[in-house]
Amino acid sequence: MIRTLRRIASTGIVSEPPPDPDENLRVREALQQEIRALLGRALCIRQVDAGSCNGCELEIHALNNPIYNIEGLGIRFVASPRHADMLLVTGPVSAHMAMALRRTYDATPDPKLVVAVGDCGCSGGVFGESYASLGAVSRVIPVDVAVPGCPPSPTRLLQGILTAVSARRPASPG
Amino acid sequence: MPLARWWPRLIALPGSSSIGTVDVDAQEWLAAAGDVAAAGGQLLALWTTLEHDADAHATVRAALLADSRVLVPTLRVAAAGQPYPGLQGFFPAATRMQRASFDLTGVASDDPDRRPWLRHAAWRHDQHPLRDDLPHVTDAPRMVDAYAFVRVDGDGVHEIPVGPVHAGIIEPGHFRFSIVGEKVLKLEERLGYVHKGIERRFSELPALEGHRLAARVSGDSAVAYSWAYCQALEGLSGAAPPERAQYLRALCLELERLQNHLGDLGALGNDAGFAFGLAQFSRLKEELLRAMHAAIGQRYLLDAIVPGGTAFDLRDSAAATLGAAVHGIGQSVLELRRIYDEHAGVRDRFVGAGEVTPELARRLGLIGLAGRASGQAVDLRTDHPCAPYDVLRPVKYVQQAGDVAARVAVRFDEVQESCRLVAAILSLLPQGDVRVTVPSPRQRALAIGLVEGWRGPVLVTLETTADGGIHRCHPHDPSWQNWPVLEHAIIGNIVPDFPLINKSFNLSYSGHDL
Numbered sequence: 001m002i003r004t005l006r007r008i009a010s011t012g013i014v015s016e017p018p019p020d021p022d023e024n025l026r027v028r029e030a031l032q033q034e035i036r037a038l039l040g041r042a043l044c045i046r047q048v049d050a051g052s053c054n055g056c057e058l059e060i061h062a063l064n065n066p067i068y069n070i071e072g073l074g075i076r077f078v079a080s081p082r083h084a085d086m087l088l089v090t091g092p093v094s095a096h097m098a099m100a101l102r103r104t105y106d107a108t109p110d111p112k113l114v115v116a117v118g119d120c121g122c123s124g125g126v127f128g129e130s131y132a133s134l135g136a137v138s139r140v141i142p143v144d145v146a147v148p149g150c151p152p153s154p155t156r157l158l159q160g161i162l163t164a165v166s167a168r169r170p171a172s173p174g
Numbered sequence: 175m176p177l178a179r180w181w182p183r184l185i186a187l188p189g190s191s192s193i194g195t196v197d198v199d200a201q202e203w204l205a206a207a208g209d210v211a212a213a214g215g216q217l218l219a220l221w222t223t224l225e226h227d228a229d230a231h232a233t234v235r236a237a238l239l240a241d242s243r244v245l246v247p248t249l250r251v252a253a254a255g256q257p258y259p260g261l262q263g264f265f266p267a268a269t270r271m272q273r274a275s276f277d278l279t280g281v282a283s284d285d286p287d288r289r290p291w292l293r294h295a296a297w298r299h300d301q302h303p304l305r306d307d308l309p310h311v312t313d314a315p316r317m318v319d320a321y322a323f324v325r326v327d328g329d330g331v332h333e334i335p336v337g338p339v340h341a342g343i344i345e346p347g348h349f350r351f352s353i354v355g356e357k358v359l360k361l362e363e364r365l366g367y368v369h370k371g372i373e374r375r376f377s378e379l380p381a382l383e384g385h386r387l388a389a390r391v392s393g394d395s396a397v398a399y400s401w402a403y404c405q406a407l408e409g410l411s412g413a414a415p416p417e418r419a420q421y422l423r424a425l426c427l428e429l430e431r432l433q434n435h436l437g438d439l440g441a442l443g444n445d446a447g448f449a450f451g452l453a454q455f456s457r458l459k460e461e462l463l464r465a466m467h468a469a470i471g472q473r474y475l476l477d478a479i480v481p482g483g484t485a486f487d488l489r490d491s492a493a494a495t496l497g498a499a500v501h502g503i504g505q506s507v508l509e510l511r512r513i514y515d516e517h518a519g520v521r522d523r524f525v526g527a528g529e530v531t532p533e534l535a536r537r538l539g540l541i542g543l544a545g546r547a548s549g550q551a552v553d554l555r556t557d558h559p560c561a562p563y564d565v566l567r568p569v570k571y572v573q574q575a576g577d578v579a580a581r582v583a584v585r586f587d588e589v590q591e592s593c594r595l596v597a598a599i600l601s602l603l604p605q606g607d608v609r610v611t612v613p614s615p616r617q618r619a620l621a622i623g624l625v626e627g628w629r630g631p632v633l634v635t636l637e638t639t640a641d642g643g644i645h646r647c648h649p650h651d652p653s654w655q656n657w658p659v660l661e662h663a664i665i666g667n668i669v670p671d672f673p674l675i676n677k678s679f680n681l682s683y684s685g686h687d688l
Contacts, residue, residue: 003513004450014457047343051368053684055393055474060343061437062463065456079341094370094687095296097346098314100338126387131308132296132371140314150476151393 015069019155021163025145027116027138043075043165046084046108050101050137051094051127055151056118060088062154075161081107086164087114088157089141091121093134105141113164116146117157125150177213180206180245188621189409192558193244195235195620200259206247207236207264215240216552217265217539218624219633219650222275224253224305226618226645232281234258236268237622237633237650242557244624253281253305260285267539267655278304278373289322292366292687303374304646326352326360334669338367342673345683349672356668361661369687376647381407381615381638382481384647388634389476391649392685397423397430398627399634399649399685400479405560405623406636407481410615417604419483420561425599426475426484428592429466431628432500433459433474435585435592436507438680442582443514445674446523454510458503465499468492483609497600504593511586524579528663528675531576540659542630542652544679547584548576554626566598581678588628614642629653629682651685 047060063070064077078084081104093101105114116137119125124135137143147160184194198206207217218237225231232253238245251258260283261268272283273291280302282288290299295315297308326333331354338346348364372391376384388403389396401423408415415423436459443451463473469492472478478485488496514520530540532549540548553570555563571587573580615638623634630652637646660679664672 003509003516007454007509007513008450011454011457048339049343049345049368051370051684052345053390053393054345054682055390055396055476057343057345058394058433058437058474062456062460064452065460066453067457067460077343081339092370094368095311095315096294096367096369097338098311099316100346100367102314104339126390127370127372127375129310130371130374131303131311132369132374134311134314150390151474153473 014066015072016067018073018162019159021166022159023163025147025160025163027143027146029144043086043161044078044084045075045086045088045161046078046081046104047088048101048104049090050097050140051092051133052090052118052120056090056121059151059154059157060090060117063157068154068158070158081105082109084108085112086161087112087141088117088161089114089121089137090117091135091137092124092127093137093140095132095134098134098140101140113145114141114143115160115164116143117160118152119148119150122146122148176209177215177240180209181243184243184245187246187409188412188616188619189405190622192242193246193622193624195246195248198247198249200249203247203249204259204261206245207238207261210238210240210245211264213240214536216541217261217267217655218244218631219635219648219654220261220268220271220275221635221648221650222279222281223637223646224279224281226639232279234275234281235635236261239552239558239631244558244622246622251281257282257284259283265539266537267658270658271654278302280305292369294366296369303371304377321364323350323362323364324360328354330354331359347683351669351672353669356670358664358667358669358672361664363657363661365657365683366687368684372688373646373648376644379644380642381410381636381644382612382642384636384644385480386477388649389479391688392651392682393474393476394434394682395430395627395629395632395651395685396474396476397426397479398625398632401427402623402625402632402634403636403647403649404479404481405625406621406634407615408612409621409623410619410636410638411481411612413482413610413612415483416607416610417562418606419608421599421603422484422486422488422608423479424562424566425596426470426478427625427627428595428599429462430475431592432462432503432589432596434628434680435589436462436503438677439507439510439582439585439589441677442578442674443520445677446520448517448520451510451514451520454506458506461499462503465496469496480609481612483607487608488603493600493603497597500593500596504590507586507589514582521579523671523674524582525577527578527671528667528678529575529577530659530663532574534662535576535659538659538662539655541655543584543588543628544581544656544659545630546571547573547580549574554624554631558624560625562599562602565602566595568595578674578678618645627652629680630656649685649688651682653681653686656681657686
């Protein structure tokens, strides 16, 4: 126990400040005002692997480490789409996952946001479109923000998530 | 010894003197598998190739590891003929490989289990993506997909279906638990959800460009796959990567092992209710990723290994910084290991959970890291080493208990060993170029690359066309062998221990579903 406490003390607080949103990642702006009003600063994300190579998932995991400390920003990953405000979806969307992805989207309460992750989630990447792959996430569900990269860094992912919940223009009251 | 009778007949494949094919008939096909199984060898892969003469012929091959050599029995069959004899009697893991092979090529084995494996509803049962030109999928297929799970009957028995979308940040797959109370009577896996047509995609690429796709077969094993692919390609091209590149490739492979082991050790602590472990290990992993980014230019090494060598070089100053970072991480892990070992709650969850005895592991063909935790003392880095592992001589770590604690212990040991190897590589790093030009590969020829990834042996088979294309590329993940063993590991455990046991194997979905 004493060893554990000593380790915690010697590690200290390693969290870094978050990056700014990046408008270039925004694909569309739907229901923004309403969503922002509802969310305030608390956001629940459901991650869906719709066919990825698992590379993007490794960097999404990193968001939970003490350095990116996404929970410190009021954002957390939840176990059910019914608890989620946002879907964070990696691709390419395999034919065998397309129905599960659509059902997950339908199970997420409105208003909701979708962030497509990685080159494959944005365009199909090296896998492209085929008998088994639909390619981009936007071919199956509406996408608000797309974060390219193979895999995108945690900083880029965080930028994408923050872009989705931030206003393009100064917010009007309500 | 009967195994020895095969060696004189072996025809070495290009690029490796210790991997060889032997043409067999149906009887010899079974005899070869039987001899390897009797000698304690392992099934590394089984795959089917539709031959160049269009629909007429197919070739079924298995890669069998025994005595530091790889025997590849090659069975030629008529594509629409009688089923070939399956190897499931010697290697139970062959069943799913044979079912998947049928889904993709239409060449059937005599295995009594005829259920589809990789095919769900994306294509019809009489279509085979490696044989037929299937149209691009345009919408989510209607999932009228009635898979025949094995039912368990009895008083109080009920089922829990889980997935394909899981509760955490993990890959998709379906698990069907039959339980009584909290106790698991049976687990049946259903995989194939992330099948994205990788093998078909390979055949649309020039052989010289396949390494990028290979690196993305399973993103956590990018180095192992791209290296194995390049081994096969360089074998067919007669290209020899410079010595410096060989060392840099090994550096990448050990860094990839470190990344994954650090991630798993943290996640395993977390699954045992010890959030401190996740915080500490995920911080160390981030430190490693940043050191790699500074030295190599990539956090994950998806584009580090290229035909003929590596895509990067390492400056001396960068090497020193990377070496210091890895050393520091190794020291921290020593301290964390003591904390894990002394924590009563963590030990209570780890010890005895998800046990696979060495006898069961041998019978079912458990391989790689999980195999070493169950007494199966095989590591390609020592048992079938490619350069520079013949010089580096890694120490192989083996446990006998076969439980979660043993799989954790092997990871802790391998972290220290990889840190030692990184230091050795950096001190031995030869000067010179990091890349040679790779000429066009030999036409219509087969080569095999074989690398011990962090999870276990990664094998890539590469067969070329007459014009520099890929006729057939089968990337094979050790998860094929180990997924069926997970079904046994969970028997008699309680449902809440499944995430912990599953994580202790940490098998790939993408690398398996292809």
